[in-house]
Amino acid sequence: MSERPHVVIVGGGFGGLRAAKELGGKDVRVTLLDRTNHHTFQPLLYQVATAGLSPADIAVPIRRILRKHENVTVLLADVVRVDVPNKRVHLEDGEPIAYDFLVVATGATHSYFGNDQFAEFAPGLKTVDEGLMIRERIFMAYEEAEREEDPARRDALLTFVVIGAGPTGVEMAGALSEIARKTLAREFRRIDTRKARVILVEGGARVLSSYSADLSDQAMRSLHRLGVEVRLGARVTHVDAEGVSVGDELIPTRTVVWAAGVAASPLARSLGVPLDKVGRVIVDPELSIPGHPEVYVVGDLAHFEQNGKLVPGVAQGAMQGASLVVANILAQIDGRERRAFRYRDLGSMATIGRAAAVAEIFGMKLSGFIAWIAWVVLHVATLIGFKNRVIVMVQWIWAYFTHERGSRLIHGMVHAKVAEPPVLPSKRGKDLASAVTSARAR
């Protein structure tokens, strides 16, 4: 090659960003493509949805993060297809881009298990846009309830259903309950927001099923204390404008959050290699695809098993994978041997409302206030940008002492129709809020 090798990275989530940073200053040209202009810190996205934080607190322009690396170009572009034989990525508009090495890090989105018609009524929470849409629905429901004369319709407006009791679902349910019981308690004259119902529906036998059983119990007790109704072993059969059907029972509601299921980014299909049942790419030990050592997949889009278990779709997995991929690309350029991936589990944690959390971290199990402090410190420390950290700390100290949520603005969609289903797959490589993101994330 006369020119320096060209590494194309698709996706500016935890994996893609880590890869771009570590390739900065190396003897390669790097192009990072993302459909949005910002990296989203997905573990705190539920805070945007519940008005605790503003989008700018948890999302940072990708080109700002990478501006010091002069060999890295960032382009706002939507990659629709990879042409593996010809080593090119095709964009929604514009000329295809040729690569010598490709890193696909487009992540996963939620799955409606074949019921995509639910999306309109039960948005998921993977992007800033979805977070703002959910925020608007929550606070509009209270506004409409204050004006509603019909008791049945008012009760439906004051019922909030979260589907799926993984970390995102548990965090959403906890925050929804606090909004009803604390934040809004004195602000309405005709309704009593403290009577709002928050229902967490889970198909499995316990909440936070990826955690140990005693932390699930802890979380369950915290949810009860917050007044959340938890329905375990409950199958959602239908969602529409009237409400959520669980088995034969209809729960009338206007506000539903979908926090269940995983569907890999559809870009995976264009790679022409075997996928697992949710569409993830089954990668080689070196994280490249079979037969094409120049094409790597990292993060939620990769299916990689270790000791018979899938590496979880968390920030740590994406970032550790990206570091290995960078090392392997540099090895290939130098003619050295590549290494196989080893995932090191640093633990996971989830919050349940104010001042309560559960964590499994460095082999320890924590719960309650101590786990919450650990959660706050870790998440603030790993936010990108000093200013963001200061501002998020101010917001949390404020919220802690006042129960206030500073970002309760309804804007953008008030006069619009029901929002469109979130058909756009997320490009972020993280299952929400479930991960310990290491300090290296900076």
Next chain:
Amino acid sequence: MSERPHVVIVGGGFGGLRAAKELGGKDVRVTLLDRTNHHTFQPLLYQVATAGLSPADIAVPIRRILRKHENVTVLLADVVRVDVPNKRVHLEDGEPIAYDFLVVATGATHSYFGNDQFAEFAPGLKTVDEGLMIRERIFMAYEEAEREEDPARRDALLTFVVIGAGPTGVEMAGALSEIARKTLAREFRRIDTRKARVILVEGGARVLSSYSADLSDQAMRSLHRLGVEVRLGARVTHVDAEGVSVGDELIPTRTVVWAAGVAASPLARSLGVPLDKVGRVIVDPELSIPGHPEVYVVGDLAHFEQNGKLVPGVAQGAMQGASLVVANILAQIDGRERRAFRYRDLGSMATIGRAAAVAEIFGMKLSGFIAWIAWVVLHVATLIGFKNRVIVMVQWIWAYFTHERGSRLIHGMVHAKVAEPPVLPSKRGKDLASAVTSARAR
């Protein structure tokens, strides 16, 4: 009346909010109606449009501001018509609301002087939504320029036109220039953002024409130092997707901000009383409408002359008017005499980019850094909410030392069509950023 008198306030801007606060705890029932759930601090809206602040920093839920006043009910509702003879306001949906006293404070929006087809290409800046739309257009233009191969199209993408050189236009132009020359300077690889053109088009003979001539000169010098091209005496004849026509010259551009003209809220027409030529209600000395002492108009919607001059459409005018109206309503209830309005001009100020401003305040003329410090202190002090003040200060200190703008997220409309024209009249009673808002605003 067997029940306490019912005061209905339409609009939660500076005037409406002041009236509601001062009626809090009094022996009346108060209902405040607004189409949005938040009060917007319009003097800082240009900071949202130019990514210096987040919406939540400058906008606060109206019902939170008023929650301590138990005799005040806040409803999210769109008032479409006042039925003066029957003392009722009609809503876009739901039953009409009867009043004993009415305070109309729905403000003004920008006027396209009969060319409403310009709105699609040249949004104004009166609401949070408009601020976010303009923000998105600005930063999308740079993203598209980075990918554009055609030099003429690239130049058009890197040209920003602001129409109208009042305080809003001057502040926008200054901020646009700083974005190009400082904030984004190192972040793009294919374009040089410092070559972006910012053009301020003004029909009159000088910028900031409501200020004294020497402060206009100061502002003009500051704009030149920032690299803004100012065109005085220039008439905009056409705006479309290709650019802005000034006389016979076409300026190719994709990003236009409309900061010219005033049009009063259309609600005024339903009052059935004489309006001035931009649609403002010509009020009696007591700020009520002719023949109906129970109907008051305050803020930008009111046409009130003092010493032969119109009281300007600034926050001070709206708030002083609201205080007088509250006093007059209480006087009417008690059978006392009403008072006539006396506006006390506390001055006005405008910023021109970082660390420069002009101010006429308490009879003094200030410019440069001292005026800027006065501007910052006054605007932060009058923001509602202690937390907002802390966070905005952090953002400004950060921005001052780094030239960074923390809220450069493009979200919401990236994949949408060209945004709709802002047909909705603003309900805020303030001409942007032009006013000294007194410390009583808290």
